[in-house]
Amino acid sequence: MMTVIASAGLAVNERVEIRRNRIKGSAKGTAEKKRVCIVTGTHGDELEGQYVCAETARILSENLDKLCGTVDIYPALNPLGMDSITRGIPLFDLDMNRIFPGTADGTMAEALAADIIKDISGADICIDIHSSNIYLKEIPQIRINEISAEELVPYAKMLNCDFIWIHSSATVLESTLAYSLNVTGTKTLVVEMGVGMRITSEYCRQLTAGIFNLLKNLGMWTGDTEEVREPIVSGERAVDFVNSGADGIFVPCVEHWVDIKKGEHIGDVIDPATGKLSEYVTAPCSGKIFTLREYPIVYGGSLIARILGGDDNA
């Protein structure tokens, strides 16, 4: 059932509406009161979650007898951004994932954020799907703040992702949806995968399979599931960042999610006018490339890759 869970009037003849598709199963069992939320579209240029939502909704709707409990799908937390290929909230130039938990008596954006938190709160699990930005391609991964790691890693392992990145706590991230929900007791997993403005169908199908595996583990799904992959957990392994040392165009010579040895060639930064090599980019450590630059133009400092290091035998 489609419900508008938050809305506000726009200036001329229109309202912004944040919608939730509630899918209630007809199967009986101990999980009847359980609820899983799938949210995406916080950033209007991140589209991978659209296909995950669509596939999950389609499969569930065709198999309600195999679903015990409720799955709530929120395909667009930032519908105006989605509609206009705008990462933030149009007009405000505001990153929606920096205004949570919001406040009911705040501005339009803050009030919408508060309504979103209110609606999701109390779910057994919330999966918050992001897809990087237009610059970087990410291997399907779960990102977990270290303060929630112990509680969330077991659930993250069910989601059929390749990698779980436990990152350190940063004050600025306290304004995110995931942080706001986790600190108030709603377990929330942040998925990052693919690249902005695109749908990478194999990643979407991979995560969808993971969602059904999670539902099965929660006792909410009796249908078929695929065997899920065992993710690498960052744990003690360091994540190394490779930033461009020069400006120009970056041309990679490695594939995404491959093993690489320290000193091996990742790609070149080239001066587009002369063809002259500006930087021969190499791996600072041995490991696996889980982030790789997609957008070719770089400044000094532009992120080229992230490598899960600490694997000198790779």
Added chain:
Amino acid sequence: MRKTVIYSIQSPYRKPLEITGFRFGQGEKALCVVGAMRGNEVQQMYVCAQLVNRLKELEREGCIAEGNEIMIIPCVNYYSMNIGKRFWTMDNTDINRMFPGYDLGETTQRIADGLFKGIQGYKYGVQLASFYQQGDFLPHVKLMETGFTDHTDMLDFGLPYAFVREPRPYDTTTLNYNWQIWGTKAFSLYTNATDDFDERSARVAVDAILRFCVKKGLIRTKLTGGYVTEIIDEERLVQIHSSCAGICRSRVRTGDEIRSGDLLCEIIDPLEGDIISKIYSPVNGIVFFRYNRPLEFEKSVLYKIIKI
């Protein structure tokens, strides 16, 4: 005056971005003023430019106190200003969310790092700041409460109002917050414009900074005494939201003194022209902020009133 490049970064398609500082006097690093960090902060750049102009004159007249240095950086992000963009040209990140910066990090982290290294060590710091809310504000000075800066220093600007604000999580990566953490007594100064320049409020801001300099013994010049500043707790600001969307026809201006029950604005149906809502003040006070765009959304903050 000495003109120096604080930090520079190469672009693949443009001449290098050179963040330029204008230094007056020599000796102890006394005051640094930073203007536009976003591409739409025209007023903030204009205030700094006028300040540079006044300080050049004062320097010619020998009115800069010996043993002190004042530095003004009118515009950090002119790359974005020149193409009509608010945030960084390439990746749309906000330099004022990247402090203290990181010299091996992403581009805007490197810019923040380069700028921050160039402006550290000053006793006082003033950032010409802007709001994301569109509207007119009464000029004021704001202090982010970190425990490192004395509230009473704000009185030396001689502006009518000063605010103390508790930092929120997203504030911890701003220049103002990090300046204070690194030992500079930092203030944010707001005028009533951003995208356009407003001559009158720019003059108020320039005079306020010069007055601060006089009070701190950094320059010698004659200025009006300014206002007896009232330090306002943010809780005294009453926000008035719109109950519905439409065209906003305001009946008051910033600075107006109003009584409880006074009409603030009418909301007009944008297609049929009917008055669909009238908004009245719930308190006695001074209009501190007024939304100034014709179209407004439901729940927009239309006014902020200092309760009296």
